Amino acid sequence: MAHIGDLVAEMLAQYGVEYVFGMPGGQTTALHDGISRRNDRIQHILMRDERNAAYAADAYARLTGKPGVCDVTVGPGANLLPAGFLEALNASIPMIGIVGELPLDWLPLKDKGIASQGFDQLSFFKSCSKDAWLVPSVAALPELIRTAFRVATSPRPGPVALLIPHDIFDADWDEEKLTIRVDDRSRQAPYLRSNAPADDIARAAALIRKAKRPALVCGGGVHGSDAAGTVTAFADRFGGLVVTSLSGKGSVPETRPYAAGVLNPLGSWAAIELIQEADLIVWCGSKVSQNTGMNWTLPKPDQATITIDCDPLEHGRTFRPTVPLLGDVREIIAALGAALSEDFTGTRPDWEARIAAVKADGEARKAEEIAADTVPISPPRVMDEIARRLGADDVIVSDASFAAGWIAGYIPAKKPGRQFVYARGQGALGYSVPGAIGAAATRPDVRIVTVAGDGAFSYTVGELVTQAQNRQRIVNVVINNGKLGWIQLWQELYFNNPQSVELETQSLKPGFAAAAEGLGLKGFYVERPEEIGAALDAAFAHDGPSVVEVRIDDRATPIHSFKRRLKDGSDKARPRPGTVYKLRDWKISPDL
Structure with a gap:
């Protein structure tokens, strides 16, 4: 007889979900067992960190419109999902988290982890998702899965969590007594479309x-x-x-x-x-x-x-x-x-x-930055070299901080559609490497390019192994200035006292290209402008993932106000921008 893991896997497959991103645990093994018997329709991609499972699912959802599905086990797996859930919640991205839970009758043993790994997961996920449900019985599960897809895809889309207790996951599934149906309207967002009067x-x-x-x-x-x-x-x-x-x-x-x-x-x-x-x-x-x-x-x-x-x-x-x-x-x-x-x-x-x-004035300014032959390298020069190599359908996955601005200003969108994936719901460092895994899963025939600073790249460097294991065609570009660049300039301009922003020392300079080689990827290190093209050509030609590490100018910034202040001189701290904390007055827009 089949078990409830088969029911969940079958419903996911019937909803058109091709990939589930996550990490197995004892409480969710039934799900992976069910997926394994349906690999012609649905597959599981093992991530190295549960937080990154949500990021991969997020990118998958952005590029397909389907809910991105991630799975985690109870406790330590569950408590890593909120970073990705909050990104999806703020950015209106449909996502479904399948979360393992302790057996139903262990409720009094959850507090303080009396039952191993237990805590109040339902309240936890209610605070960072569009909605969350604890499955109360085997009979209720199909309806709750339908509800999860409907809520995730309906206006305004967002992430939802479905907490499935261990005893329910492992229960038998009598397919004749507990039939399943899916609502095909919620296979993809938006669930329903409406129009204004x-x-x-x-x-x-x-x-x-x-x-x-x-x-x-x-x-x-x-x-x-x-x-x-x-x-x-x-x-x-x-x-x-x-x-x-x-x-x-x-x-x-x-x-x-x-x-x-x-x-x-x-x-x-x-x-x-x-x-x-x-x-x-x-x-x-x-x-x-x-x-x-x-x-x-x-x-x-x-x-x-x-x-x-x-x-x-x-x-x-x-x-x-x-x-x-x-x-x-x-x-x-x-x-x-x-x-x-x-x-x-x-x-x-x-x-x-x-x-x-x-526009012509702006393009002239950009052309001057792109043409710079400085060492360390000007980031606009790197972006222009990337733009020259992108195919019509290739996808750019941006990390947070300055990388987002470099991509925005110097790699143009040449056709309508979502080919630029930005994590702006939270703007958290570390999105690009796991996001690229989700993007590559749904678009395996194109090149996925990530751009991240060295600070952001450090967050999720372990997921390079996931890229290599799945032989994904991803070019990870690391623009390395040895610092938390945005924070360094903020501290310098407004406090004149940079602190805790150095990511390297004279005796220790982390090498991301070398680390990539050790993890099974191709690695390329670039120090001079004339080296960028050859490194990118080799990375784009490689049938698998690679890392191109480029040493960039640590004074470079895409923020226009920072550029002006740096040009004026920054030997003294500027007045701190107190007005940024004050919400502007609510306005009433006029007629013409």
């Missing part, structure tokens, strides 16, 4: 027609709705500026004349300059977070606004929009395009000329 669509279309300097800001919700193609078609007729958040990069091709790059303090200079001049901002699938809202200085009091979001709570969090459009991004953008009428071209010669001029 026609009157609101008409009001928004009228604002767009009336605007002289409109701007469209595309967030991660564009990709969550699988709407990049629809948004690009709309942007081609919009007649205005288009910028994106980090998570929204690829919503439109950045090769279009109207596209000015990423709106973020470490993003595009042109995007930051031009957005200030807009008279109408359409926030499309963007929650107008601290960074995309430029510390909530956007929108300005004189800028009209349209918000497009499936979450009603986002239509008024920091400002009241002129027109709120509640519903699915793809449906609303299609309706807006229809409402603008076929003869609407959105031609605005003055605004288009201004966009072109500012």
Whole structure:
């Protein structure tokens, strides 16, 4: 007779889940046993750290739209998931964590680990997920699995946890008495699509027609709705500026004349300059977070606004929009395009000329940085060399800190779609290496490239073994400055006293390329600009994972305010930015 691990594995397979990322434990062995009998439809990828299982599942979900599934055992396995869960929760990524639990009747023995590894896991996961459930019986399990998929994929998507007690996992499954069914609507996010009322669509279309300097800001919700193609078609007729958040990069091709790059303090200079001049901002699938809202200085009091979001709570969090459009991004953008009428071209010669001029200025600045032959190497030079080698469908996985800005500003999105994976829900160091494992699992025929600083790379270097074990075609680029670069500059600029930021000493310089060789990967070390191309060519040609370690300038930063301060001189500490702690006044957007 089959067991409940077979039931769980079968339901996952019927939901279209190809991979489960995690680490087995005694309490969850039944799951892995069930998966092993269905390897033609579903496989398990062994991670070296449970936290990284969530990151791999997160990247899988971003690139497929399906819930990423990870599994951990009770106690020490479970308590490592929240880093990835919080990333997915804040970024609206569908994820399902299958969590082992002590037997049901051991409830009084959980406290203080009286029963080995026990603690209150349900309350724990309730605090870092969209929802969490403890399975109370074998009979309830199929319905709770259906619920988990429905909740994970429904607007607003997010991570959920399903805690399955050991005695339930190991129980027998009588397939005739306990039948299973899946809801095919929740195999992929969004679970259901909705549209805004026609009157609101008409009001928004009228604002767009009336605007002289409109701007469209595309967030991660564009990709969550699988709407990049629809948004690009709309942007081609919009007649205005288009910028994106980090998570929204690829919503439109950045090769279009109207596209000015990423709106973020470490993003595009042109995007930051031009957005200030807009008279109408359409926030499309963007929650107008601290960074995309430029510390909530956007929108300005004189800028009209349209918000497009499936979450009603986002239509008024920091400002009241002129027109709120509640519903699915793809449906609303299609309706807006229809409402603008076929003869609407959105031609605005003055605004288009201004966009072109500012972009040209920004590109000239970038070209100067890219051309630098300095030693240590300028990071823009590295990014440009990567961009030259990327195929049309290759995927970039970014780590946190400066790496995100270097990618955003110097590797353009050339086609609509999610080919740039950013961990911006939490912005935690260590995402890129495990994220690449999830990306490579779902897109094995393309090249996956990660970019991380040496600080971020150190967090999850052990997962290089997972890449090697699965022979994944991943090029891990480590831009090594020997420091926690962002923190060092912050401390220097505002305190004039850098502390605890050195990652190496004169006698100890960790070698990531050499470590990669020892772990079974190809390793390449680069110190001079003329060496970058050959190292990347060899890494891209290798049929497996590699690490390209590049020694970079520790004074380089993509943050524009940091660049200005460094140029002015930083021998004395600047006034600490107290205003960053104060939320801007809530605003009411005007009409045009």
